[in-house]
Amino acid sequence: xxxxxxxxxxxxxxxxxxxxxxxxxxxxxxxxxxxxxxxxxxxxxxxxxxxxxxxxxxxxxxxxxxxxxxxxxxxxxxxxxxxxxxxxxxxxxxxxxxxxxxxxxxxxxxxxxxxxxxxxx
Numbered sequence: 001x002x003x004x005x006x007x008x009x010x011x012x013x014x015x016x017x018x019x020x021x022x023x024x025x026x027x028x029x030x031x032x033x034x035x036x037x038x039x040x041x042x043x044x045x046x047x048x049x050x051x052x053x054x055x056x057x058x059x060x061x062x063x064x065x066x067x068x069x070x071x072x073x074x075x076x077x078x079x080x081x082x083x084x085x086x087x088x089x090x091x092x093x094x095x096x097x098x099x100x101x102x103x104x105x106x107x108x109x110x111x112x113x114x115x116x117x118x119x120x121x
Contacts, residue, residue: 007060008110014058018070019077021052027085061109069109072101 001009028045031037059066079098082088090098 011059011109014055015070015073016077018052018055019073021048021055022074023077023081025049025052027081065109069105072105072108075101 025045025048028048029042030045032039032042032045056066056070076098079090079094083090
């Protein structure tokens with residue numbers, strides 16, 4: 001595997017882990033506050049949200065690009081979460097919006113810029 005392929009794979013994995021932490025942690029807090037689950041579930045959710053704040057720091061690019069691109073990843077993962085966890089099948093508008101978000105992620109995060117080394121710190 002080339003170094004560039006490894007960097008892309010690592011960045012996708014980090015986006016996925018960040019998404020699980022943010023959506024999973026938020027879901028646990030949601031269950032605590034909206035569905036009357038134990039406050040301990042909310043505390044665990046808060047800790048998982050704290051981990052979400054850490055995971056993106058391992059991306060090898062600028063802060064603004066990581067968080068802008070992550071917004072698109074969050075959209076995709078939220079739609080899948082709703083489908084897989086809550087059983088709400090995405091409609092055509094969910095799918096169209098998700099495709100647009102993925103295009104945005106690809107442009108913001110993966111399109112090479114003139115004069116910049118890809119994924120440099």
